[in-house]
Amino acid sequence: MKWTTTATGLLALALAAPSAAQGDRVDLDGVWILADSAKFENVELTPGGEAARAQYDSLRNDPGLKCIPASITRVMHTPSPPIAIRRRADLIEIDYEFMDVHRRIPIKSGLAAKEAPYAVAEYPHLGRSVARYEGETLVVETVDVGAGVHDTLGMPGLPQSEQMHTVERFVATGNRMEVAVTHVDPVFYAKPYVATFSYLRLPGGAILPWNCSPEEANYDRFLSKDK
């Protein structure tokens, strides 16, 4: 199948591509905030994807209204809450302030993503992830995500299927970090799409508790007024 061939090729490129960033590389450890709006490129839905997106109602179907992070991409898309990265001997810890997402990703040679533990114990729908380094680029591969809403911001209601496979590439240069996420989902996307997030290091920053409460996060109190 042509799409599959193309997707496989692009995914292979994403997995194998050397880092394009130049300059003085630094480690990724630290607290980071988004420096700019995220860039979503090549988002092209299949008819099934369009149909799924057409069903989305931002006042009712946003998982955030129940304090559930839709996807790691959605978590990173939130502008203001920072993320913190720490490298341990055999894993990468990424704490996302938004929705208190604490992701633990093993670095283990030969471990396939599908065999890795769920990266966020509280939210198995965020998938199984495995990490490795290519030079100074951190590469995180994720599979086995839950089907449902993928993103709710720039293009509200983007869907994802259980077949979505992502490859995140983290590169830090000075006080900047770029994370490029390649998404492959043949069910809902006509071709792989890439979301790019640019971060600034937040000196002295800390991850604060989010403590989201569904009773406070939902829009139920408004819905009787819906036009």
Next chain:
Amino acid sequence: MSRATALALHGMSYRQARRLSSDELWSVNLGAIVDSWRGGELMIRISAVTALVTAYLCLAQPAANAHHSVAANFDQSKTVSVTGRIKEVDIRNPHSQITLDVSPGDGDSAVEWFIEWSDVNSLIRRSVPYEQLKVGDEVTITINPSRRLPNVGYFRQAVLPGGKILRDCGFGAFRESVARGSTEISCEGQP
């Protein structure tokens, strides 16, 4: 509340906690504050609701608090100024909310307006003095109106009793400050 408590409860860095004034330290205890606000006595007197579609805030840096997609739910090309008496102030995650009692001005009962605002963590980072919003005060709040819901909007700024303006320069201004090497937010350059 001590700085140590702020550190423990909210995971704040010592540097962040050290900058808090006594009032801010107290305000970090959000639960207590919310409870006290909720217990406030309501006095309902209303002024007019003025709809203004201006270029002013169209050009302003959006608050960029998009947890439920501000752009999807609120029309950031429009601003409306709503005058009323504060009924509740809930400063929290994922969104803060101000409830305003607004009179239609013709003797009818007051109408509640729900004004959504940034998450508390961001307000703390931006050093926004949200504690200046007090239950019972009459204020004029400028909002971006909801695209679908009547009497619902997103906070842009408030004119407090005495004319003082409470502004939130937004996440854009914060990250510009960080890019300059400071976490001391500046509203310079913001409309």
